[in-house]
Amino acid sequence: MYIPEEIDKILFTEEEIKKRVSKMGETLTREYAGKNPLFLCVLRGATVFFSDLIRCIAAPLEIDFLRASSYIGSDSSGEVHLETSAIPDVLNRDIVLVEDIVDTARTLSLLTAEIKKRGASSLKTVALLDKPSRRVVKDFKADYTGFEIDDLFVVGYGLDYSQRFRNLPYIGVYKA
Ligand code: IMP
Ligand code: MG
Numbered sequence: 001m002y003i004p005e006e007i008d009k010i011l012f013t014e015e016e017i018k019k020r021v022s023k024m025g026e027t028l029t030r031e032y033a034g035k036n037p038l039f040l041c042v043l044r045g046a047t048v049f050f051s052d053l054i055r056c057i058a059a060p061l062e063i064d065f066l067r068a069s070s071y072i073g074s075d076s077s078g079e080v081h082l083e084t085s086a087i088p089d090v091l092n093r094d095i096v097l098v099e100d101i102v103d104t105a106r107t108l109s110l111l112t113a114e115i116k117k118r119g120a121s122s123l124k125t126v127a128l129l130d131k132p133s134r135r136v137v138k139d140f141k142a143d144y145t146g147f148e149i150d151d152l153f154v155v156g157y158g159l160d161y162s163q164r165f166r167n168l169p170y171i172g173v174y175k176a
Contacts, residue, residue, distance in 0.1 A: 004165065007172040011154060012147060014169040017128075020146045021049065024126065025056020027144065028096070031124075033059045037094040042111065043067040045100035048158035048166070049128045049146075053098060061096075064088040068107050074153045074161055074174065080106050082114065090120040100158050101129040105140035129154065129171070 003010070012020075041050040043065050054063060066087050070080045095115055099108055108125055115123050128146040153176065155161050156168030165174070 002168070003172070004168075006161070006165070006175050007155070007168075008175040010170050010172045011149065011152070012157075012171040017146075017157060017171065018052070021052045021128075022056045024144055024146060025053055025058075028053075028126070029056075029058045032057070032061065032094065032096070035094050036060050036062065037096050038062045038064060038088070038090065039096045039098060040088065040090075040115075041065045042097065042099045042107070044166070045158050045160065046098050046128075049100055050098045053126070066111070068111060070104075070107055074176065078104075078106070080110050082110060084114065087114065087118065090115050090118050092119065092121050095120040095123045097123065097125045099125065099127045099142070101131065101154075102127045102140070102142050102145075103131050103134045104136035106137060108142065109137040109140050128157070129159075 039054055039061055041047060067083045068080055070077050097111060102108055112123060124143040126144040127142040130142060130145045130148045131151055132148060133151045153174045154171050155165035155174045156171045158166050160166045161174050
């Protein structure tokens with residue numbers, strides 16, 4: 001197995017992720033049957049999770065993408081960059097916003113506000129990982145979460161350190 005030397009340890013194996021994502025897919029299938037929701041992927045970190053998740057949903061849905069970024073290296077910059085011109089049309093749609101990880105929650109709370117403002121008929125958030133101890137937007141909680149983790153910087157399965165390691169099939173702790 002390919003384990004770069006910067007990886008301290010594997011936190012979730014490919015198999016563990018697959019099981020959890022499949023469970024989340026079952027839940028979302030029940031929740032959205034007959035609604036034709038629009039699943040929005042937050043680029044770039046959520047892409048791997050997103051592509052696995054939508055294939056675990058056995059009901060009609062549509063997909064689209066939007067871009068947000070805040071991290072520089074392994075430090076949250078505190079400022080979220082959102083390309084508002086590239087936000088898909090959400091008017092009167094049931095939106096499911098899919099993110100890789102909730103950290104300070106600045107990204108998802110900003111996106112949530114923006115999507116509500118643009119007239120979505122409903123909005124739920126899905127995150128594969130959650131680091132509750134890092135929260136800045138205190139009251140924020142994703143509607144569906146894969147795994148809760150401690151205050152660790154993790155990479156793989158879409159998550160990066162300076163654009164690296166997104167291709168690892170597992171989630172590992174980055175060696176600081
Ligand atoms: P938030 O706005 O602080 O919640 O940050 C969310 C974004 O920060 C995520 O979409 C990730 O791109 C990035 N992020 C937060 N924690 C990690 C991590 O442990 N590894 C890689 N990226 C992270
Ligand atoms: Mg991200």
